[in-house]
Amino acid sequence: MIAGGGTGGHVIPALCVADRLGALGAVVEFVGAESGIESDLVPRAGYRLHSLPLAGFSGSIRDRLRAGALFLRALVRCREVIRDFGPRAVLGVGGYASAPAVAAANLLRVPTFLHEQNSVPGRVNRIASRFTEEMLVTFPEAGERLEGAAWVGMPTRGEFFDLSREEALQRRGLEPPVVLVFGGSGGALNLNLAAAEAFREETPYTVVQVAGRRDFPRLSTENPRHRILEYEPEIWDLVAAAEVVVIRSGAGSLFDAAAAGRASLLVPFPHATGDHQTRNARYFTDRGAAELLPDPELTAAALRARVEALLEDGPRRAALAARMRELSTPEAAGEVARRLLQPTGNDKE
Secondary structure, X not given: OEEOOOOHHHHHHHHHHHHHHHHOOOOOEEEEEOOOOHHHHHHHOOOEEEEEOOOOOOOOHHHHHHHHHHHHHHHHHHHHHXXXXXXXXXXXXXXXXXXXXXXXXXXXXXXXXXEEOOOOOOHHHHHHHHHOOEEEEOOHHHHHHOOOOEEOOOOOXXXXXXXXXXXXXXXXXXXXXXXXXEOOOOOOHXXXXXXXXXXXXXXXXXXXXXXXXXXXXXXXXOOOOEEEEXXXXXXXXXXXXXXXXXXXOOHHHHHHHHHHOOEEEEOOOOOOHHHHHHHHHHHHHOOOOOEEOOXXXXXXXXXXXXXHHHHHOHHHHHXXXXXXXXXXXXXXXXXXXXXXXXXXXXXXX
């Protein structure tokens, strides 16, 4: 059983692990929040989802009391689901639904595992890691903060490894060179506004900007080679088509770009918990795999200048792309699946 979600950064790697588990003969079900993106992505991928009404522990005292009551109800519901399904292991991937499912599994003595996507572990994972069979991390830095954690990397969709630029350009009808701007499944307002302004006037290159449903209505362009999309489920086509990728620094986006081997300009979200997006980005920039544009320095002029500098410097792009691919983790999903299926003290044989 896999529990958690909320954003694509949690759900997509979870689905990668589920697919690998299925290929190994396992039956997988999910536990997720009714309001999370998992309510769409998990059933669409063909997996059963047990939905829970959950809310974050923020806001007024009344909001927090309501969140606490929902958590207790979710804990009871997760115990019922686990008893009925009888999983040999439960994997928490972060998000609201991860904690009650992992807690219920612990109460029922079902082995639990956690996967931490970011370089700075969240508070829930830091606490929960003391009670799990194993803590699995994407970034080595996170492993240094969690005693006994195992580095496995980021489970990444196979499509990012397999597509060529020529195939992607032809499939999407794009005229090269292509620049992709993508803030993540939830959007990124500062980045979206800067990109909309930066590429509003005509460019000698194609810009594809995936804005997200929240920000899309606010954006417009007069440039015929600047496409602004609301959402793109097959984002791998656009990554593969691009010469330069401009992204926030969520772990999922970073390792997608690494899998495709694309020169990347990273604009970390400055208000992420523990400033983990900057730390995520530094893992790549410190290794010569990407360039950094801090959000406080993000303007339309700066963004356009940095993008055009990369487009004009072929050797620099090639060096970044090659190093980026070296940092990808193509075996991560398989390694997580293997650890979930390995014998535990609860096995009879």
